[in-house]
């Protein structure tokens with residue numbers, strides 16, 4: 001039996017009080033599939049109380065920051081993703097925001113088309129990104145994220161970032177207050193490069209897992225899963241459903257977002273499935289924009 005509440009005391013309810021400043025922490029990266037716009041719809045689906053919080057497909061981390069802001073992360077938080085550049089960025093925001101802000105100030109000062117491609121192509125030089133310090137790599141990731149086309153993250157088979165420069169008049173390259181607020185929220189969080197298949201051994205009853213994997217495509221041509229060199233296949237979705245089922249059997253609270261497709265409905269048919277509507281660009285054609293149904297799968 002899963003306990004309804006965990007008995008931990010809640011954090012102070014005002015996030016600005018908790019981080020000592022006036023900026024509320026929220027995602028500092030634009031990330032495909034960001035959940036910021038769905039938080040209000042998700043509110044009724046979060047468990048009322050839980051022990052530790054796990055977010056294994058972290059991306060922009062909208063749900064983590066939301067739970068932190070609303071004072072519901074009283075146990076430890078575990079934030080994972082298999083994208084190394086993304087995880088390095090979170091580690092630097094947590095541990096060395098001042099150095100990161102200094103380097104971003106330089107990028108902001110020097111930003112131009114030529115400069116964008118010079119920074120983007122650092123991963124093509126001998127030694128690649130390993131030649132850079134952690135803060136230099138993180139600043140590169142944030143700089144590219146803020147200035148590239150649509151904030152996309154895409155690498156080719158060699159692992160080279162290949163998104164062209166975006167058309168922004170005044171991209172916000174440095175938001176020192178937001179980085180400082182995010183750093184405060186991340187203090188004490190465990191942040192690791194990790195594949196979702198290695199979660200079960202970490203879990204204990206009463207832990208809350210929020211899964212936001214790359215979505216199952218609505219059609220064969222609508223493919224949004226190119227975050228890293230390998231994309232997220234139907235076999236990956238099957239493995240994830242197996243992990244979800246094992247964690248549910250362990251007495252964890254499990255919540256998962258995905259697209260509303262026959263494949264996903266079949267995969268989770270033993271669980272509670274709710275639908276929400278999201279405004280998303282679902283394909284490159286102009287008529288592909290609009291509200292699409294998504295599922296929220298719950299074991300509670």
Ligand SMILES: C[S@@+](CC[C@H](N)C(=O)[O-])C[C@H]1O[C@@H](n2cnc3c(N)ncnc32)[C@H](O)[C@@H]1O
Pocket residue numbers: 027031032033034035036056057058059060061062063080081082083086194195196197212213214215227228232
């Ligand atoms: C839909 S995004 C998450 C969006 C995030 N919830 C937000 O609000 O921004 C999916 C994430 O899963 C990560 N990912 C893809 N395959 C993975 C795997 N096998 N294990 C762990 N993370 C993976 C991607 O790097 C990407 O950041």
